[in-house]
Amino acid sequence: MAPRVVLRGGLRVYRVDPSGRIEASAALGDSPGAVARLLEADPPTPLPPDVARLFAPAPGAPMVVADPFLASHLPTGVPSAPAASIRELRDAREALPRPPPGPERAFLLALAAERIRRILQEPEEVLISLAREEERVERSLDREVAAAGHWLDAGSSPLTEYADEWQRFRERYAQHHDDLSARLETVARQVVPNLSDLVGPRVAARLVAAAGGKAALARMSGSRLQLLGARRRPSRGRGPRYGLLFRASRMADVPPERAGAYARSLAALSVIAARADITGRPLARELVGRRDRRIERLRRRRQ
Amino acid sequence: MRAARGIRALAGHAHLFERAGDEPRSLWTEALGDPPEVYRERILHSGERVLRRWDPSRSKFGAALTKGWAEPVPGDGERWLYLGASTGTTPSHLADLVGPAGRVYALERSVRPFARLHQLALRYPNLLPILADARRPMEYAGLVPPVDGIYVDVAQPDQVAIGLDNARLFLGSAGAFVIALKTASMGREREPRQHLAAAVAEMDAIELEPAVDLAPYHRRHFLLGGRPTRALFREPGGDGARRPTGPVNRAPRRS
Numbered sequence: 077m078a079p080r081v082v083l084r085g086g087l088r089v090y091r092v093d094p095s096g097r098i099e100a101s102a103a104l105g106d107s108p109g110a111v112a113r114l115l116e117a118d119p120p121t122p123l124p125p126d127v128a129r130l131f132a133p134a135p136g137a138p139m140v141v142a143d144p145f146l147a148s149h150l151p152t153g154v155p156s157a158p159a160a161s162i163r164e165l166r167d168a169r170e171a172l173p174r175p176p177p178g179p180e181r182a183f184l185l186a187l188a189a190e191r192i193r194r195i196l197q198e199p200e201e202v203l204i205s206l207a208r209e210e211e212r213v214e215r216s217l218d219r220e221v222a223a224a225g226h227w228l229d230a231g232s233s234p235l236t237e238y239a240d241e242w243q244r245f246r247e248r249y250a251q252h253h254d255d256l257s258a259r260l261e262t263v264a265r266q267v268v269p270n271l272s273d274l275v276g277p278r279v280a281a282r283l284v285a286a287a288g289g290k291a292a293l294a295r296m297s298g299s300r301l302q303l304l305g306a307r308r309r310p311s312r313g314r315g316p317r318y319g320l321l322f323r324a325s326r327m328a329d330v331p332p333e334r335a336g337a338y339a340r341s342l343a344a345l346s347v348i349a350a351r352a353d354i355t356g357r358p359l360a361r362e363l364v365g366r367r368d369r370r371i372e373r374l375r376r377r378r379q
Numbered sequence: 380m381r382a383a384r385g386i387r388a389l390a391g392h393a394h395l396f397e398r399a400g401d402e403p404r405s406l407w408t409e410a411l412g413d414p415p416e417v418y419r420e421r422i423l424h425s426g427e428r429v430l431r432r433w434d435p436s437r438s439k440f441g442a443a444l445t446k447g448w449a450e451p452v453p454g455d456g457e458r459w460l461y462l463g464a465s466t467g468t469t470p471s472h473l474a475d476l477v478g479p480a481g482r483v484y485a486l487e488r489s490v491r492p493f494a495r496l497h498q499l500a501l502r503y504p505n506l507l508p509i510l511a512d513a514r515r516p517m518e519y520a521g522l523v524p525p526v527d528g529i530y531v532d533v534a535q536p537d538q539v540a541i542g543l544d545n546a547r548l549f550l551g552s553a554g555a556f557v558i559a560l561k562t563a564s565m566g567r568e569r570e571p572r573q574h575l576a577a578a579v580a581e582m583d584a585i586e587l588e589p590a591v592d593l594a595p596y597h598r599r600h601f602l603l604g605g606r607p608t609r610a611l612f613r614e615p616g617g618d619g620a621r622r623p624t625g626p627v628n629r630a631p632r633r634s
Contacts, residue, residue: 084521142517162547165520166612169548174524177482184507184522188497191510195490 079140081168082130086175087111087183089146091130092168102126108183115145116190123149140164200290203267206260207285210278213253220246270349273360274367275342276325283320283346294350301350302343321346326371334374341370386425393455394476395444396430398423406433406444408475412503417471431475435596438469439532439559442593443602450588451528451555451604456480458526460549462513462542463487463533466495467506473530474506481505484523488512513541516548528555534564539581546585547614550607556585557604559593571599578603584611 080099081092087108093099104127105111114121122128131151133139141147142165195201224246257278264277268290271280286304287293293301306319318339321327330338345363352359385399386407394409407423407430415422421432435442444452453459453476464470464485474483485500486509487493493510500508511519513533526549531542542558550556562574569577575590578601586605593600 085524086522143521144515144518145521162516162544163612163614165517166548169520169525172524181504181507184509185497185500187522188493188500188508188510192490192494192497195510196494201490 079138079164081140081142081164082146083141083165083168083172084143084146085169085172086180089127089130090172092171096167096171098171100130102130108179109186111183112186112190115187116194118194120148199263199267200284203260203263203281204285204289206256206263207278207281210253210256210260211282211285213249213256217246217249217253220249268350268353270352270358270360270363271346274324274349274363275321275346276323279320279324283350286320290350290353294347294354296347296350298340298344298347301347302339318343326367329371330374334377338371338374342367386423386430392452392476394478395452396425403435403445406435406441407431408433408472409478411475411479411505412471412499414502417499418466418468431472433472438472439593439597439600439602440469440530440557441472442596442600443559443591445596446591446593448588448591448602451557451606453477453481453483453528453530453555457528458482458524459484459528459530460523460526460545461485462529462531462545464496464508465492465532467499467503469530469532470496470506471499471503474503477505479505482507484509484526486511486513486519513545516545520548523549525549525551526554527551528557531556531558532561534561536565538564539578543582543584543611546607547612550611552607552609552612554607555604556582556607557602558582560590560601560603562599562601571601575601575603584608584614 080094083090083092084104087105088101088103090101091099102124104124105114114123128149128151131139131141141150196205260281261272261277264281264284265272268280268284271283274280275283283301283304284290284293287296287301296304302318302321304319304321318335321339321342322335324342327335327338345367349359349363352363386396387399389395389397389406396407396409398405398407410422410429410431415429415431417431418434418437420434420437423430423432433441433444435445440448453473455476455478457477458481459473459477461470461473461483464487467485470483470485474481477483482505484507485496487496488511490510493508496508500506509519509522511522513531514535529542529546529550531538531545533541535541538561539558542556546554546556558578560575560578562569562571565574565577579587579590582603585607587603588605590601590603593602
């Protein structure tokens with residue numbers, strides 16, 4: 077026997093009976109914006125009573141609620157059917173009226189804005205956004221600094237005047253970069269504390285951004301993390317030894333010919349740190365100790 | 380502003396134009412957005428119309444049309460579901476093609492490209508952005524009504540299966556199914572032509588038109604599509620919550 081299906085259609089929720097007829101329906105909210113906020117509420121807020129009543133069990137027909145949003149709001153005692161096939165849902169959808177264009181567009185735009193806002197305000201996403209912005213500003217600042225030589229030689233007076241003005245702008249821009257870095261470092265120490273202590277907060281933030289999230293970083297192997305951000309393609313014999321890790325703290329303390337070996341062990345330690353940041357375990361002191369002992373060994377071996 | 384010369388509508392299309400004398404042929408769509416420019420493409424004024432150049436090297440659908448793809452193409456007043464909309468380069472052209480009475484439901488999974496898509500949608504009256512994962516159609520089933528066409532551009536190893544699951548749920552029985560096949564995402568252990576053959580076999584419930592190779596605009600890509608047969612809707616399909624597959628095999632190391 078065909079099941080009775082409860083499903084969403086735009087701003088309303090419908091109950092479709094086994095013969096494919098709409099049995100009852102109720103509005104999720106009174107405006108597109110209100111429905112968008114209800115769908116995105118975190119933690120979930122209760123459904124309007126009219127909608128909740130649509131789940132009332134009826135004798136004679138099993139009920140299917142395949143929609144994950146509605147299923148998460150089911151009153152106790154109503155079975156959901158996550159295994160409902162696409163076919164069953166397709167048949168039920170045939171019964172729904174087409175949404176009117178104006179409210180539909182307003183609703184989907186409001187929902188999109190709400191989802192973007194909710195996701196981008198998570199600390200991890202803030203870290204990724206800040207890391208990318210800091211990298212962009214640093215690149216353009218580097219370009220400005222590299223151009224400095226050109227202006228400092230400028231002899232004639234109109235150019236000197238311009239050069240002064242440009243110099244002031246550059247200092248202000250450098251200040252902006254410093255402020256941005258400071259914010260980035262604060263967030264990095266909150267989101268990935270162990271990794272920040274091990275490789276420095278800025279490199280830690282860039283690693284998270286390059287991986288696309290701290291969970292993605294924690295799932296990586298050390299060898300993959302070692303090459304994150306490397307520009308050259310790995311190949312046999314000659315290839316990049318390190319990407320973002322090249323700028324990790326204490327890289328400068330290692331003799332250049334041992335930098336590859338250091339990057340390898342630092343990458344292994346970084347993966348452990350990233351995993352500790354997922355579980356919330358403070359492991360930084362131990363990892364920093366291992367890192368420093370490794371640097372000592374690499375320096376001794378040189379002599 | 381100079382008036383454009385030699386612009387003519389393509390037969391059977393309400394909002395698609397070409398310019399005489401261009402080699403290879405250049406395609407233009409009638410802009411609905413205000414301001415019309417979306418991705419620094421060229422803009423032409425032809426009478427009352429504002430036309431946007433459809434750059435074949437930025438858009439797989441555009442490349443296919445340039446290389447002779449005839450059917451199916453979004454028509455005036457139709458509703459299309461677009462999987463893998465990214466920042467909206469190609470979706471904006473499909474939105475032009477369906478015109479003011481049509482709609483393009485543009486699905487994108489990752490939030491940063493989606494934020495740009497949302498910005499575009501605010502000034503594109505018939506482009507509707509949805510932040511969702513095309514592997515989980517149940518999650519947006521309540522947002523997308525039955526559609527006249529589905530365009531799939533998702534760059535996943537199981538892109539054909541993802542597209543077909545969406546077609547089973549959303550596509551009207553007289554609809555159109557078009558997929559931009561990115562063979563590089565399906566593994567490097569087989570040649571592009573072998574992937575194409577496998578995809579064609581997997582789409583046995585669709586009456587396919589001959590595939591178009593998108594080289595030189597997009598290497599290792601094909602455009603493929605047609606109209607569904609009844610068999611497509613008889614298949615039960617997935618449970619709507621497909622698990623992601625493992626990573627794609629890398630190319631063998633060159634020694």
